[in-house]
Amino acid sequence: MHEASARQRESDDFLTAETRRFVAATEAMMASTAHHLSEGVENLRLKAIIHELPDFLYVKDRDSRFVFANAVTAASLGLRRAEEIAGKRDFDLFDFEAARRHFDIEQQIMATGQARIDMEETVVLPGSPRPVCRLTSKIPLRNERGEIVGLIGVSRDITERKLQEDLHRGQAKLLEMIARNEPLPMILEALVLMIEAQLTGIDGSVLLLDSEGTRLYHGAAPNLPGGYSRLIDGVTIGPKVGSCGTAAWRGQPVIVEDVMSDPLWEDFRALVAPFGFRSCWSTPIATSENNVLGTFALYSREVRRPTEHEMRLVALATHIAGIAIERKRVDDRIHFMAHHDDLTGLPNRAFLKERLAGILDQARRNNRKVTVAYIDLDNFKDVNDGRGHAAGDEVLKEIATRMANCIRASDMVVRLGGDEFLVVLVHQSSHDAGIARRLRDLQKAINRPIHGASGEIAITSSIGVAAFPVDGATSEELLANADRAMYRAKQLGRNTLQHHDGDGAPLGMPLGEHEELHQAITGDQLFLEYQPQVDVATGRITGIEALVRWNHPAKGRVPPVNFIPLAEETGLIVPLGLWVLNEACRQARAWQDMGLAPVTIAVNVSAKQFADPDFASHVAEALERHRLQSHWLELEVTESVVMQDAERALAMMESLRAIGVRLSIDDFGSGYSSLAALKTFPFDRLKMDRSLVEALPGDKTAVAIASAVISLAQTLKLSVLAEGVETDAQMDFLRQARCEEAQGYRFSRPVSPEAATLLLQAQSI
Numbered sequence: 001m002h003e004a005s006a007r008q009r010e011s012d013d014f015l016t017a018e019t020r021r022f023v024a025a026t027e028a029m030m031a032s033t034a035h036h037l038s039e040g041v042e043n044l045r046l047k048a049i050i051h052e053l054p055d056f057l058y059v060k061d062r063d064s065r066f067v068f069a070n071a072v073t074a075a076s077l078g079l080r081r082a083e084e085i086a087g088k089r090d091f092d093l094f095d096f097e098a099a100r101r102h103f104d105i106e107q108q109i110m111a112t113g114q115a116r117i118d119m120e121e122t123v124v125l126p127g128s129p130r131p132v133c134r135l136t137s138k139i140p141l142r143n144e145r146g147e148i149v150g151l152i153g154v155s156r157d158i159t160e161r162k163l164q165e166d167l168h169r170g171q172a173k174l175l176e177m178i179a180r181n182e183p184l185p186m187i188l189e190a191l192v193l194m195i196e197a198q199l200t201g202i203d204g205s206v207l208l209l210d211s212e213g214t215r216l217y218h219g220a221a222p223n224l225p226g227g228y229s230r231l232i233d234g235v236t237i238g239p240k241v242g243s244c245g246t247a248a249w250r251g252q253p254v255i256v257e258d259v260m261s262d263p264l265w266e267d268f269r270a271l272v273a274p275f276g277f278r279s280c281w282s283t284p285i286a287t288s289e290n291n292v293l294g295t296f297a298l299y300s301r302e303v304r305r306p307t308e309h310e311m312r313l314v315a316l317a318t319h320i321a322g323i324a325i326e327r328k329r330v331d332d333r334i335h336f337m338a339h340h341d342d343l344t345g346l347p348n349r350a351f352l353k354e355r356l357a358g359i360l361d362q363a364r365r366n367n368r369k370v371t372v373a374y375i376d377l378d379n380f381k382d383v384n385d386g387r388g389h390a391a392g393d394e395v396l397k398e399i400a401t402r403m404a405n406c407i408r409a410s411d412m413v414v415r416l417g418g419d420e421f422l423v424v425l426v427h428q429s430s431h432d433a434g435i436a437r438r439l440r441d442l443q444k445a446i447n448r449p450i451h452g453a454s455g456e457i458a459i460t461s462s463i464g465v466a467a468f469p470v471d472g473a474t475s476e477e478l479l480a481n482a483d484r485a486m487y488r489a490k491q492l493g494r495n496t497l498q499h500h501d502g503d504g505a506p507l508g509m510p511l512g513e514h515e516e517l518h519q520a521i522t523g524d525q526l527f528l529e530y531q532p533q534v535d536v537a538t539g540r541i542t543g544i545e546a547l548v549r550w551n552h553p554a555k556g557r558v559p560p561v562n563f564i565p566l567a568e569e570t571g572l573i574v575p576l577g578l579w580v581l582n583e584a585c586r587q588a589r590a591w592q593d594m595g596l597a598p599v600t601i602a603v604n605v606s607a608k609q610f611a612d613p614d615f616a617s618h619v620a621e622a623l624e625r626h627r628l629q630s631h632w633l634e635l636e637v638t639e640s641v642v643m644q645d646a647e648r649a650l651a652m653m654e655s656l657r658a659i660g661v662r663l664s665i666d667d668f669g670s671g672y673s674s675l676a677a678l679k680t681f682p683f684d685r686l687k688m689d690r691s692l693v694e695a696l697p698g699d700k701t702a703v704a705i706a707s708a709v710i711s712l713a714q715t716l717k718l719s720v721l722a723e724g725v726e727t728d729a730q731m732d733f734l735r736q737a738r739c740e741e742a743q744g745y746r747f748s749r750p751v752s753p754e755a756a757t758l759l760l761q762a763q764s765i
């Protein structure tokens with residue numbers, strides 16, 4: 001009591017005469033309020049209410065000195081009693097910059113008489129480790145004569161609310177980053193920073209488990225010391241490997257309160273000690289099937305357990321990290337599948353296209369040669385026909401392995417398709433004499449008899465060789481010339497190796513085929529087959545895909561894979577595609593005219609057609625000519641078609657949508673199918689590729705990818721159709737995964753128009 005009155009005296013001395021007058025006035029005001037409240041008891045109650053208010057309430061004089069503050073204000077400023085604040089200014093309590101800011105605002109309020117309501121301000125309170133955020137109103141205070149004698153301040157701590165808002169914003173930003181396919185390290189770093197911003201004195205880290213599930217690698221740890229992150233990078237997981245290594249091993253969270261005494265840290269104590277961390281709480285990041293993908297850990301320099309709030313943030317972080325990592329894995333897998341051949345595991349044509357130009361660029365810079373060898377197996381068809389596809393597959397795999405063993409790390413073997421391979425050999429010096437020997441070795445390796453399950457198989461090969469830069473300055477020229485040399489090798493009786501001799505023959509396919517295809521389009525050699533698309537739930541036909549065939553006068557029926565690429569290369573695809581479009585529309589109209597329930601007719605569109613500026617008007621004309629309503633026509637394009645010239649493709653798609661036709665993305669999951677294409681282009685439907693469906697439901701990766709593709713499509717409001725459905729097991733999976741439509745041999749092979757009519761009639765009964 002004695003001490004308190006001494007302190008009061010001290011602060012009284014500190015007050016200016018003006019302040020003293022103001023204090024007196026305030027006291028008078030309080031007294032008069034008390035008077036009005038009729039009883040002294042009431043006055044006490046008012047005081048108690050003011051002091052118990054959770055919000056900050058204070059009165060300042062004209063010099064911005066505190067005259068009065070309620071208990072919570074004083075306590076937040078580190079004062080034990082509310083009275084201690086009288087006479088103090090913000091300059092005594094806050095850092096100079098902050099005090100100056102408050103002072104300027106207050107002086108302006110008192111000079112103008114204009115209150116400032118709901119100002120958001122961030123202040124660092126004495127003894128507090130982190131800034132707090134307040135919503136403050138300051139109102140001028142007047143005496144009975146209306147003169148401004150000070151101000152009243154009311155503030156509310158909104159730090160928690162701000163943190164919550166930041167967290168929601170952060171989450172939305174992260175999900176957007178995932179959807180935009182931004183690099184995983186960037187996403188993980190943003191995630192760790194978001195969690196750290198919510199906490200005090202905590203550093204976060206993400207470690208990623210490798211594909212073998214044995215080691216943890218750096219994912220993101222923006223604020224952990226770099227030296228520490230490097231030390232733990234690549235650690236093998238196990239039952240006693242710190243918090244993260246153990247959490248990944250157990251598949252369960254591991255909370256270590258003190259790394260200096262916990263047995264799990266025994267082998268890592270010396271490693272962590274220099275960095276000062278004392279507790280480390282690690283939680284596995286897992287897939288929806290509970291497969292561990294990595295860990296999310298929080299480090300603190302205090303010996304303690306995490307709070308409930310911290311664990312809630314960890315749960316959020318592991319959830320988001322799981323989505324991001326899983327998404328990236330699916331993408332990588334799709335990318336790998338798109339660039340590798342399933343059977344042999346060799347890179348495919350898409351991979352070659354992506355890499356060869358780069359290899360040639362580098363060779364040009366280093367003044368090196370590059371040799372490409374086009375390899376075609378001579379008697380592969382006999383093996384396939386005579387001994388069956390399994391034997392054929394065995395041959396292809398064995399030859400792929402032998403070729404891969406013959407080349408160096410800088411070289412490349414590609415399976416172009418069927419029994420065609422391409423080898424790219426990068427010369428080690430500008431006079432690499434070893435190339436001829438390596439090519440001979442390659443041919444010898446192929447020609448060695450293969451001891452397969454069906455007995456010994458003898459295979460020979462025809463090889464055509466062209467070298468950069470003499471035989472071609474671009475990938476296209478080089479490949480075309482190697483191809484031509486290979487044809488000559490075949491003509492010369494097979495099992496030979498021919499170099500391009502610069503005979504000046506036109507690039508591209510052998511003469512004659514182009515002419516033949518031209519005749520096929522103008523003559524009557526093309527026809528369409530139709531394959532139904534059915535509703536997975538009801539089994540009803542909802543659409544029909546038109547597939548073109550060529551009835552070759554000499555060779556008989558030619559499947560599209562054998563002439564569509566040639567048509568695309570030569571530009572004949574434009575008239576061919578137009579014929580298909582018109583024929584399909586005509587047939588669809590004919591079915592409607594027969595009184596059958598209308599179904600969508602789907603037509604494949606190739607890149608060259610799509611790039612034709614007149615394409616949309618051709619479509620409109622075809623619809624008009626055959627009196628088909630536009631919504632019954634669906635155009636199927638592959639992702640590569642739209643990605644080639646995204647801007648032009650988007651414009652074309654918009655013109656087509658304006659006409660009212662439906663657009664579907666074909667073969668999704670085979671090419672490098674990215675979310676970007678789905679989001680950018682206005683597709684109505686996604687067709688999941690046959691290669692993916694084929695592996696269902698046995699192959700876990702295919703199941704994961706297919707499920708991801710279906711849910712992705714649903715999120716983007718696209719309908720999904722699974723292609724190439726052949727079995728009941730595939731149907732069961734699709735039904736469970738909520739895939740809406742399916743197409744494949746299980747329902748019907750592509751059939752003649754007459755057979756398709758019967759199928760449609762059957763369901764109209």
Ligand SMILES: Nc1nc2c(ncn2[C@@H]2O[C@@H]3COP(=O)(O)O[C@H]4[C@@H](O)[C@H](n5cnc6c(=O)[nH]c(N)nc65)O[C@@H]4COP(=O)(O)O[C@H]3[C@H]2O)c(=O)[nH]1
Pocket residue numbers: 531546547548559560561564577580603604605606636666667690723724725726743744745746750
């Ligand atoms: N193993 C198996 N295969 C199934 C199954 N269900 C359907 N298929 C086959 O899968 C292909 C589906 O057509 P696509 O992906 O558009 O692939 C088409 C398409 O890219 C192209 N094509 C066909 N007709 C045209 C056309 O009129 N214009 C263009 N530009 N391309 C066409 O040729 C490709 C191959 O066509 P098709 O040989 O008719 O082969 C068809 C079809 O016969 C199944 O359950 N199992």
